[in-house]
Amino acid sequence: MKSSTATNLTPRQSEILAFIRNSLEVFSVPPTRAEIASAFGFASANAAEDHLRALARKGAITLESGSARGIRLVEQLGLPLIGTVAAGSPILAVENRLDTMRIDPALFSPRADFLLRVRGLSMIEAGILDGDVLAIHSTSEATNGQIVVARIGDEVTVKRFKRRGTMVELIAENKDFKPILVNTRNETLTIEGVAVGLIRDGMMR
Amino acid sequence: MKSSTATNLTPRQSEILAFIRNSLEVFSVPPTRAEIASAFGFASANAAEDHLRALARKGAITLESGSARGIRLVEQLGLPLIGTVAAGSPILAVENRLDTMRIDPALFSPRADFLLRVRGLSMIEAGILDGDVLAIHSTSEATNGQIVVARIGDEVTVKRFKRRGTMVELIAENKDFKPILVNTRNETLTIEGVAVGLIRDGMMR
DNA sequence: CTTTTGACTGTTGTTATATACAGTACACTA
């Protein structure tokens, strides 16, 4: 899962931006020019200054003039809400970022990489309601019993995973829905990730 | 809901600490001595320095020597996980902070004030499973249909709220549990808050 | 082929910031 919020940053600029993000998460302070320079091995802090100017010009950060550590991220740090997936009949998930939720990825274990809003009632017996947001850890590995984000062609669905030899069963947690059976010899099944957490918002509607 | 993480801070020191927290949340940068001084109307930045030393000595913050804005909170900013409440038969909730979860209170609407881990299965049909963490907005007001944290004596429970005149019905979302009926003329019922969100962790157990 | 842009080195002036030192006033404790 790429972490690209960028508009049209150069690879180097993206690295600088990532370093700023990391500074904020680890030290809860933005870096100084000198710290950036030393982290990247620059001989001059001005190299960092140039990069910051470029990032500011491209709108990725804003610079507080005259303020020590005056680097502000324009993006909110948090997890990208990637799309909406129908937990019932599989409808495609939009592959672009809809929103960012200010949630610490390390809140979940293993780390959450992105979020997915669930539509429909097919996972209701697993306590996943319509509108719930699932925290997903990106992985192509899944073990039986895990709730996975699976892609068959360009249709994405959230189901409980069960493998029997070459047959994979994607089980809805709702007795009104029948399991989806996939023979991995004939059809391509991609595991996009596994659910590691859930966030329910707007309980007071 | 008190925000007391403090050990034995003076009122003034708590104010300074709160200002640092606020700076971090609003500007995502700790304040400088001069900023603290000007916010509190100090004529000298050294007053701020003294307070920071006191806070560091008492373990509330750490100071990075020689670093601009080198103030680090020892506490994690986030929501206090206040206790564990059995959603089934009402067991008392421990009134002290067990843990802090790094969650933005503004993630939920209205704002979450504290968190409560739910034990038991009584709310399972509302999609609240054993071990789920409820985000609670502190209020004594509740309207019918809301999921509330209610206290009867020193027993705390999570149920769906329904008032009929002086009778309050606390309804479990599980057909195996009977509603709790409280006559507010005889018994004291305190609404501690309403559920505004839910976080499910450890889905991969 | 010239110009622009990205990615730097190297230097320097200015100001933002931390921090030490000296002192005042007041409340609380031994």
Next chain:
DNA sequence: TAGTGTACTGTATATAACAACAGTCAAAAG
């Protein structure tokens, strides 16, 4: 009643940090 801690004012200074200016070099754009 001397001592200690809190809560400041006021001054001073070293340095952390920003930010401007002058370059170099290579790759991409026009």
